[in-house]
Amino acid sequence: MIKILIDCFGGDHSPQxxxxxxxxxxxxxxxxxxxxxxxxxxxxxxxxxKTYDAERVEIVxxxxxxxxxxxxxxxxxxxxxxxxxxxxxxxxxxEDINAMVSTGSTGAxxxxxxxxxxxxxxxxxxxxxxILPTMDGGIVGVCDSGANVEVTPExxxxxxxxSSLYMQQVYGIEKPRVALLNVGKEAxxxxxxxxxxxxxxxxxxxxxxxxxxxxxxxxxxxxDVVVCDGFSGNVLVKTTExxxxxxxxxxxxDIYSRTLYKMGAFLMKKMFADEKEFMNYQNYxxxxxxxxxxxxxxxxxxxxxxxxxKCIEQAYKMEVSSLSSKMEEIIMKYEHYxx
Amino acid sequence: MIKILIDCFGGDHSPQxxxxxxxxxxxxxxxxxxxxxxxxxxxxxxxxxKTYDAERVEIVxxxxxxxxxxxxxxxxxxxxxxxxxxxxxxxxxxEDINAMVSTGSTGAxxxxxxxxxxxxxxxxxxxxxxILPTMDGGIVGVCDSGANVEVTPExxxxxxxxSSLYMQQVYGIEKPRVALLNVGKEAxxxxxxxxxxxxxxxxxxxxxxxxxxxxxxxxxxxxDVVVCDGFSGNVLVKTTExxxxxxxxxxxxDIYSRTLYKMGAFLMKKMFADEKEFMNYQNYxxxxxxxxxxxxxxxxxxxxxxxxxKCIEQAYKMEVSSLSSKMEEIIMKYEHYxx
Numbered sequence: 001m002i003k004i005l006i007d008c009f010g011g012d013h014s015p016q017x018x019x020x021x022x023x024x025x026x027x028x029x030x031x032x033x034x035x036x037x038x039x040x041x042x043x044x045x046x047x048x049x050k051t052y053d054a055e056r057v058e059i060v061x062x063x064x065x066x067x068x069x070x071x072x073x074x075x076x077x078x079x080x081x082x083x084x085x086x087x088x089x090x091x092x093x094x095e096d097i098n099a100m101v102s103t104g105s106t107g108a109x110x111x112x113x114x115x116x117x118x119x120x121x122x123x124x125x126x127x128x129x130x131i132l133p134t135m136d137g138g139i140v141g142v143c144d145s146g147a148n149v150e151v152t153p154e155x156x157x158x159x160x161x162x163s164s165l166y167m168q169q170v171y172g173i174e175k176p177r178v179a180l181l182n183v184g185k186e187a188x189x190x191x192x193x194x195x196x197x198x199x200x201x202x203x204x205x206x207x208x209x210x211x212x213x214x215x216x217x218x219x220x221x222x223x224d225v226v227v228c229d230g231f232s233g234n235v236l237v238k239t240t241e242x243x244x245x246x247x248x249x250x251x252x253x254d255i256y257s258r259t260l261y262k263m264g265a266f267l268m269k270k271m272f273a274d275e276k277e278f279m280n281y282q283n284y285x286x287x288x289x290x291x292x293x294x295x296x297x298x299x300x301x302x303x304x305x306x307x308x309x310k311c312i313e314q315a316y317k318m319e320v321s322s323l324s325s326k327m328e329e330i331i332m333k334y335e336h337y338x339x
Numbered sequence: 340m341i342k343i344l345i346d347c348f349g350g351d352h353s354p355q356x357x358x359x360x361x362x363x364x365x366x367x368x369x370x371x372x373x374x375x376x377x378x379x380x381x382x383x384x385x386x387x388x389k390t391y392d393a394e395r396v397e398i399v400x401x402x403x404x405x406x407x408x409x410x411x412x413x414x415x416x417x418x419x420x421x422x423x424x425x426x427x428x429x430x431x432x433x434e435d436i437n438a439m440v441s442t443g444s445t446g447a448x449x450x451x452x453x454x455x456x457x458x459x460x461x462x463x464x465x466x467x468x469x470i471l472p473t474m475d476g477g478i479v480g481v482c483d484s485g486a487n488v489e490v491t492p493e494x495x496x497x498x499x500x501x502s503s504l505y506m507q508q509v510y511g512i513e514k515p516r517v518a519l520l521n522v523g524k525e526a527x528x529x530x531x532x533x534x535x536x537x538x539x540x541x542x543x544x545x546x547x548x549x550x551x552x553x554x555x556x557x558x559x560x561x562x563d564v565v566v567c568d569g570f571s572g573n574v575l576v577k578t579t580e581x582x583x584x585x586x587x588x589x590x591x592x593d594i595y596s597r598t599l600y601k602m603g604a605f606l607m608k609k610m611f612a613d614e615k616e617f618m619n620y621q622n623y624x625x626x627x628x629x630x631x632x633x634x635x636x637x638x639x640x641x642x643x644x645x646x647x648x649k650c651i652e653q654a655y656k657m658e659v660s661s662l663s664s665k666m667e668e669i670i671m672k673y674e675h676y677x678x
Contacts, residue, residue, distance in 0.1 A: 069525075107523075135585045146522055149530040183485055183573045184446075186408075191488040191570065215574040216581030231530065232571045234522045235554040236578055242555030243582040246474045254610055261610050267603030271593050279586075 001033045001056075002319050003097045004312055005090055008038035009083040010066060010104025012302045015046060018103060021308025023052045025316070032316060035090065035097065037062045038083035062086035066104060072111035088112040091294050099295035099315040101286070103303045109296065110147050110289070118293045120324045122331035125151070126291035127159045127230070128298065129166055130237055131284045136221035141167050143227055145287060146234040153196035156180070156227050157204055161330050162290040163225045164207045169321035170288075170314060173224050179213035181228035181236060186212070193229075201227070206330045215239075244279045285310030288318065291327070295319055340372045340395075341658050342436045343651055344429055347377035348422040349405060349443025351641045354385060357442060360647025362391045364655070371655060374429065374436065376401045377422035401425035405443060411450035427451040430633050438634035438654040440625070442642045448635065449486050449628070457632045459663050461670035464494050465630035466569070467637065468502045469576055470510075470623045475560035480506050482566055484626060485573040492535035493673075495519070495566050496543060500669050501629040502564045503546045508660035509627075509653060512563050518552035520567035520575060525551070532568070540566070545669045554578075583618045624649030627657065630666070634658060 006022045008015040015038055022034050033056045036043050040061040047057075064082040066075050079085050084104045091100045102109050119126060127144035134140050143163035148155065160178050167176040180197055182190045187198050189212060201209040213226055215236055228236065251272075255265045265272065277283065285307060286299035295318045299311045345361045347354040354377055361373050372395045375382050379400035386396075403421040405414050418424050423443045430439050441448050458465060466483035473479050482502035487494065499517050506515040519536055521529045526537050528551060540548040552565055554575055567575065590611075594604045604611065616622065624646060625638035634657045638650045 135589045149522065149533075181574065183488060183570060194488075214577055216577040216584070218578065218581060219585040220581075231522060232574045235520065235571045235574045238553055238555040239557065239575055239578040240582050243558060243579050244586060245555075246558040247583060247586055250474045251614065254614065255607070258610070261607050264603040264606030264610075267606070268594070268600050271597070271600050271603075275590065275593065 001031050002029075002099070002316055003033045003035060004315050005035045005037060005087040005097060005100035006308075006312070007083045007087045007100065007102035007104055008036050008043055010102060010301075011299065013304055014103060015042060017303055017305045018308050019043065019046055020305035021303070022312060023050060024305060024309045025312040026052055026056060029316060032056065032312070034058070035060055037087040037090070039063050060086060060090060066108060070105075070108070072105070072107040075105070075108040076112050076115065084108060085112055088116050091296075092116050092118075097294070098319045099297065101297045101299060101308065101311045101315055103286075103299040103301055103308065106146065106298055109298055113289055113292050113296045117296065120291050120293055120331065121328045122335045123162070123291035123327070124158060125155050126289050127155075127162065128233075128287040129163045129225070129290050130287040131171075132219070132237065132240060132281075133278060133284060134221040135219050138221050138224075139171065139284065140218060140221075140223055141225040142218075142233050142237050143225060143290065144230040144233050145237045146230045147289065148230040150231075151193065151229040153193055153200050156193070156197040156229070157200040157334065158291070158331060160201055160204065160207050160209070160225075160227045161334075162327055163227065165323060165326055165330070166288065166290055166318070167224050169323050169326070170317045175208045176224035177210045177222070178207045179210055179223040179226050181215060181226050181232055182212035183214070184212065185214060197227075204334070206333075241281060248276060248279065282307040283310065285314045288314055293324065295323075340370050341368075341438070341655055342372045342374060343654050344374045344376060344426040344436060344439035345647075345651070346422045346426045346439065346441035346443055347375050347382055349441060349640075350638065352643055353442060354381060356642055356644045357647050358382065358385055359644035360642070361651060362389060363644060363648045364651040365391055365395060368655060371395065371651070373397070374399055374426075376426040376429070378402050399425060399429060405447060409444075409447070411444070411446040414444065414447040415451050415454065423447060424451055427455050430635075431455050431457075436633070437658045438636065440636045440638060440647065440650045440654055442625075442638040442640055442647065445485065445637055448637055452628055452631050452635045456635065459630050459632055459670065460667045461674045462501070462630035462666070463497060464490070465628050466494075466498045466501065467572075467626040468505055468564070468629050469626040471558070471576065471579060471620075472617060472623060473560040474558050477560050478510065478623070479557060479560075479562055480564040481557075481572050481576050482564060482629065483569040483572050484576045485569045486628065487569040489570075490532065490568040492532055492539050495532070495536040495568070496539040496673065497630070497670060499540055499543065499546050499548070499564075499566045500673075501666055502566065504662060504665055504669070505627065505629055505657070506564050508662050508665070509656045514547045515563035516549045516561070517546045518549055518562040518565050520554060520565050520571055521551035522553070523551065524553060536566075543673070545672075580620060587615060587618065621646040622649065624653045627653055632663065634662075
């Protein structure tokens with residue numbers, strides 16, 4: 001049985017989306033067991049009348065609510081009875097629990113996970129790895145997308161090892177093509193960190209390093225995972241999402257400006273719906289935090305049920321593939337490496 | 340008379356696009372004088388038969404060609420008779436010349452400009468400021484987009500002063516809204532550099548600092564210029580361009596997949612052409628290098644005539660607005676500021 005904690009609050013559509021998504025995952029996965037954290041009465045009321053296997057669902061009462069502008073450090077210290085921090089503490093304390101999924105504050109979740117849960121042996125810094133759709137119908141991971149705004153070349157090598165394993169084990173990509181985000185393709189591009197990382201990545205035989213990637217090629221389908229510091233990774237992911245959304249918005253506005261366009265768009269209705277669906281990040285799950293000793297998945301704050309379901313699927317797959325132990329094995333080979 | 344050097348070679352469509360764009364600018368601007376650098380015979384042959392005011396055109400022979408994979412440092416040292424380096428040297432040596440436009444190697448141009456041309460008094464690091472279209476029909480500048488992969492808070496403050504003046508003087512934006520690129524809106528987000536820069540920007544009364552910007556909001560129309568280090572600025576600009584291009588490519592492919600869609604797209608032909616034109620960076624000119632003592636504009640390697648013409652227009656406007664002296668005046672107020 002894979003036991004996964006669901007932080008039922010903290011998202012824009014909580015707790016409904018979180019619970020609905022969780023029950024959908026539960027129905028599909030016979031050896032999945034869920035522990036909901038949050039206000040017990042609210043959760044019970046919402047569950048009443050739903051059809052699900054109650055034998056595989058547990059509720060842990062956590063009445064406190066985290067405010068939007070609370071600092072992560074205060075959340076950890078002062079909001080121990082919030083649905084998120086309660087889940088983190090259960091994940092740490094209960095050996096039978098494997099993973100957790102949250103759609104709450106990223107800052108609080110990272111801080112709590114890093115200080116309370118511990119890391120896979122040898123891992124210096126856990127890192128986020130969200131998934132984006134590529135234009136050829138595939139996917140690409142970006143690691144790190146924001147957990148570490150400052151990095152060293154050694155961190156980048158670890159991000160590469162962890163995310164390559166993740167793409168392989170969870171998404172079935174046999175030999176993930178790993179790239180380093182840089183301002184040019186040539187090995188000597190970028191700052192000293194990038195130049196040194198390039199050499200380290202080349203030397204790491206466990207990954208298939210294909211060189212530097214310029215950000216304009218992210219969606220080309222030529223790469224399976226891109227390694228970067230959390231600052232530029234955050235820019236990379238959010239710019240991609242933002243540009244796609246703004247463009248679709250503009251198209252829609254322009255279509256409504258002329259009757260002829262409206263007629264044309266009517267014929268293309270299904271196509272536009274498909275494009276929108278294709279670019280809807282809800283369909284690609286959440287950001288997995290790689291390198292913590294137990295699996296933590298961060299869903300987008302605006303996650304609907306389908307996104308929460310995907311997050312649970314990601315957590316489940318990470319657990320059944322024993323990602324952590326494989327990670328440890330490779331990371332430990334390089335642990336004492338000094339550049 | 341404003342005298343501008345045109346490096347006629349080094350772009351994908353050189354020398355035709357460079358010369359055609361230059362002649363178009365010449366025809367529109369009575370007090371513009373052009374100096375073409377490059378192989379004299381090739382330029383003369385291409386000019387033969389064209390109608391233009393020959394009194395305002397000069398050719399300086401520069402026969403050497405820069406290879407794609409030559410290192411910037413070698414280009415400066417060994418290719419003194421190339422069209423780019425010859426232009427940089429003329430810009431430095433001839434007092435009557437105001438500016439230069441090049442579509443050649445960015446690395447070589449930055450290195451040559453920084454080592455040969457000198458800076459505006461007080462400027463620590465010149466920075467690039469390309470312009471992107473926003474979804475409400477406006478524009479937004481990004482400074483720095485790649486000249487400096489590592490920066491300090493003081494550099495970021497200077498980028499803000501320079502780019503704010505640029506948006507004001509060249510694009511007529513009275514009080515440019517200046518934002519700092521960061522991973523979140525709150526003042527304490529990001530690394531130490533960002534946190535300190537936030538404070539410096541707040542203290543700088545000559546600019547209208549509106550706070551941190553998350554990269555997903557770049558095209559929203561809420562900002563006139565975004566300040567960042569050259570690494571993340573490069574990611575920001577190239578991701579935006581790349582996502583827009585990949586999306587348009589996908590739309591096109593999907594349209595061709597079904598007859599119904601082709602019919603719909605036929606009705607929307609003009610709209611799609613407009614979108615393509617809207618997102619065509621050729622229409623927004625080049626990246627101006629801000630902070631050098633004489634104006635240097637870098638056009639995209641793939642610049643066609645219209646883009647080269649825009650680059651010349653940018654250089655011309657910078658010169659007639661006396662941007663450098665205004666820049667110096669503000670920058671010098673903060674020159675001895677130690678954080």
